[in-house]
Amino acid sequence: MKITNLKKKYDGKTVVDSVSFTIPRGKVLSLIGPNGAGKSTVMGMISRLIARDAGDIHFEDKDLSHWNSKELAKKLAILTQHNNVQMKLTVRELVAFGRFPYSGSRLTAEDVRMIDKAIAYMELQEFEDRFIDELSGGQRQRAYIAMVIAQDTEYVLLDEPTNNLDIYHASNMMRTVRRLCDELGKTVILVLHEINYAAFYSDYICAFVDGKIAKFEKVEDVINKETLSEIYKVDFEIIHINGKPLSVYY
Amino acid sequence: MDSGILTRPATGSAGIARGERVKPYRTPAQKANVRNLIFLAVIVMVVCACYLLVNAYPDKPQLFRYVLSLRIPTLAVMLIAAFAIGGASIIFQSIINNRIVTPCLLGMNSMYTLVHTAVVFVVGSGSIVATNSNVSFAVDLVVMGIAATFVYSYLFRKTGNNVLYVLLIGTVLSSFFGSIQSTMIRVMDPNEYDTLLTTLVADFNNVNSEVILFSLLLIAALVIFLRKELQLLDVITLGKDQAVNLGVDYDRTVRRLMLGVVLCIAVATAMVGPISFLGLIIANLARQLLRTHKHSHLILGAALMGMLAIIAGQLISQHVFSYAVPISTFITIGGGIYFLYLLLFKKGGI
Numbered sequence: 140m141k142i143t144n145l146k147k148k149y150d151g152k153t154v155v156d157s158v159s160f161t162i163p164r165g166k167v168l169s170l171i172g173p174n175g176a177g178k179s180t181v182m183g184m185i186s187r188l189i190a191r192d193a194g195d196i197h198f199e200d201k202d203l204s205h206w207n208s209k210e211l212a213k214k215l216a217i218l219t220q221h222n223n224v225q226m227k228l229t230v231r232e233l234v235a236f237g238r239f240p241y242s243g244s245r246l247t248a249e250d251v252r253m254i255d256k257a258i259a260y261m262e263l264q265e266f267e268d269r270f271i272d273e274l275s276g277g278q279r280q281r282a283y284i285a286m287v288i289a290q291d292t293e294y295v296l297l298d299e300p301t302n303n304l305d306i307y308h309a310s311n312m313m314r315t316v317r318r319l320c321d322e323l324g325k326t327v328i329l330v331l332h333e334i335n336y337a338a339f340y341s342d343y344i345c346a347f348v349d350g351k352i353a354k355f356e357k358v359e360d361v362i363n364k365e366t367l368s369e370i371y372k373v374d375f376e377i378i379h380i381n382g383k384p385l386s387v388y389y
Numbered sequence: 390m391d392s393g394i395l396t397r398p399a400t401g402s403a404g405i406a407r408g409e410r411v412k413p414y415r416t417p418a419q420k421a422n423v424r425n426l427i428f429l430a431v432i433v434m435v436v437c438a439c440y441l442l443v444n445a446y447p448d449k450p451q452l453f454r455y456v457l458s459l460r461i462p463t464l465a466v467m468l469i470a471a472f473a474i475g476g477a478s479i480i481f482q483s484i485i486n487n488r489i490v491t492p493c494l495l496g497m498n499s500m501y502t503l504v505h506t507a508v509v510f511v512v513g514s515g516s517i518v519a520t521n522s523n524v525s526f527a528v529d530l531v532v533m534g535i536a537a538t539f540v541y542s543y544l545f546r547k548t549g550n551n552v553l554y555v556l557l558i559g560t561v562l563s564s565f566f567g568s569i570q571s572t573m574i575r576v577m578d579p580n581e582y583d584t585l586l587t588t589l590v591a592d593f594n595n596v597n598s599e600v601i602l603f604s605l606l607l608i609a610a611l612v613i614f615l616r617k618e619l620q621l622l623d624v625i626t627l628g629k630d631q632a633v634n635l636g637v638d639y640d641r642t643v644r645r646l647m648l649g650v651v652l653c654i655a656v657a658t659a660m661v662g663p664i665s666f667l668g669l670i671i672a673n674l675a676r677q678l679l680r681t682h683k684h685s686h687l688i689l690g691a692a693l694m695g696m697l698a699i700i701a702g703q704l705i706s707q708h709v710f711s712y713a714v715p716i717s718t719f720i721t722i723g724g725g726i727y728f729l730y731l732l733l734f735k736k737g738g739i
Binding site for chain 2: 186208209216224225226228232237240268270
């Protein structure tokens with residue numbers, strides 16, 4: 140996926156300005172940056188949730204806007220933070236929605252197998268008949284990830300997947316992200332606030348400041364004192380654990 | 390973990406063996422729902438039979454036939470109105486993602502009241518527009534249908550498909566129509582007002598068979614016109630982001646569904662009067678009975694609940710109170726109490 144000169148304005152205020160980058164296939168890419176830097180907006184535009192004002196998003200052989208929405212749903216899945224379901228929906232029914240782009244609401248044997256796999260992959264078997272609104276935040280997030288897995292797309296976009304999760308569930312979530320990439324061969328793009336999760340679990344980091352890309356490099360080239368201080372305007376110390384750079388800030 | 394099936398080359402998605410349909414997976418709760426629906430349908434049939442046969446003098450054939458000729462059209466009206474209101478309410482709640490809203494909030498009831506008051510105010514209660522029920526139905530339907538279609542489509546475009554804005558504007562419009570109407574009433578001849586008042590209360594009697602047939606056809610046409618969108622309702626319930634993610638044209642679907650809701654309410658209101666408050670009760674009763682997100686079940690459930698409520702109410706109104714208390718009184722009182730119960734004890738949850 141190749142993004143060129145992406146722009147977005149809200150009420151005359153430019154929130155995303157001339158953003159261009161190419162998403163590396165089969166890797167984990169984290170978008171980081173201060174609040175209001177435009178990373179979620181970029182994510183929204185890549186996933187067609189937000190309309191762009193200008194720029195091209197070239198996906199596979201054509202621009203994103205020329206894709207049939209349903210066909211795109213078989214290639215690219217997005218999970219946002221707004222998942223407030225008011226209806227009575229069981230985990231299994233939610234996961235089954237992942238097959239909607241393929242078979243509508245009538246499931247085939249293939250669909251059922253994919254749903255079973257997704258539920259097993261996220262270890263949700265014992266919850267599968269529970270209602271979504273009766274689950275804890277961590278379990279609910281896992282159910283949504285299972286739905287994305289059932290959707291069986293090459294690209295998976297996650298908007299702040301660790302939001303509202305405690306450390307235990309958040310680090311589990313990040314390990315799942317890594318597995319999606321390493322075991323299932325997916326390209327994962329995340330918006331993250333936790334720099335260290337981004338540093339530890341991703342391959343590439345794209346840092347945004349004021350609607351522009353400040354740095355788009357491999358993890359080691361972004362997570363260093365100078366770059367981070369420049370992006371966040373806070374003092375950083377870098378330590379290394381298991382060969383990965385981690386930042387300390389206060 | 391065997392991930393062979395989950396991982397698929399990027400080009401492979403077209404290669405799935407299609408066609409082999411499997412029996413839909415049903416959770417235990419869904420099986421119970423099917424049972425509940427059948428049970429509800431049986432009760433509705435029993436109540437229908439009661440309505441037709443209680444005090445119908447089956448021993449006197451001529452009288453019996455006359456009673457039936459009066460009751461069958463009324464029964465048809467009740468069934469159609471219940472289906473229209475139940476379906477519209479469920480769809481409306483699912484779009485807004487809130488179960489204590491009703492299409493009432495769009496201001497259709499006040500629009501109906503205003504149209505009727507305006508007719509009596511301008512041409513008088515003796516005019517054919519007010520006395521002939523076919524003509525008055527046509528006027529209601531055309532005015533409400535056109536006004537609602539125009540107003541709500543325009544509002545949707547103007548607000549960028551923001552349903553909550555439309556709801557807010559609907560509430561304001563509702564008071565606006567109400568104020569115009571009360572101004573007219575103040576300067577109206579008291580005798581005219583008396584005649585007017587009877588048409589402002591929901592009433593299932595005295596509906597012409599032409600009107601019944603036309604309403605039935607219109608609702609059937611709406612269902613056919615919106616069949617694709619109705620199938621998408623389950624996905625719409627997941628919210629805009631998820632619906633778009635799964636490849637649904639959310640804005641277009643919601644716009645068309647809203648049009649369907651408005652027209653359904655217009656038909657029901659033109660046919661029997663302002664009654665859409667009933668939708669709040671029956672939609673919630675259906676959601677309470679059928680703990681599911683499947684709209685095919687929910688719409689059917691709400692329609693059946695509506696039939697049960699209206700026919701039972703009519704039975705009581707007819708045989709216990711001998712028409713002294715109109716059915717809308719029961720609906721308003723019952724609905725009000727149930728609404729308070731929902732607010733106080735259910736905390737908006739389901």
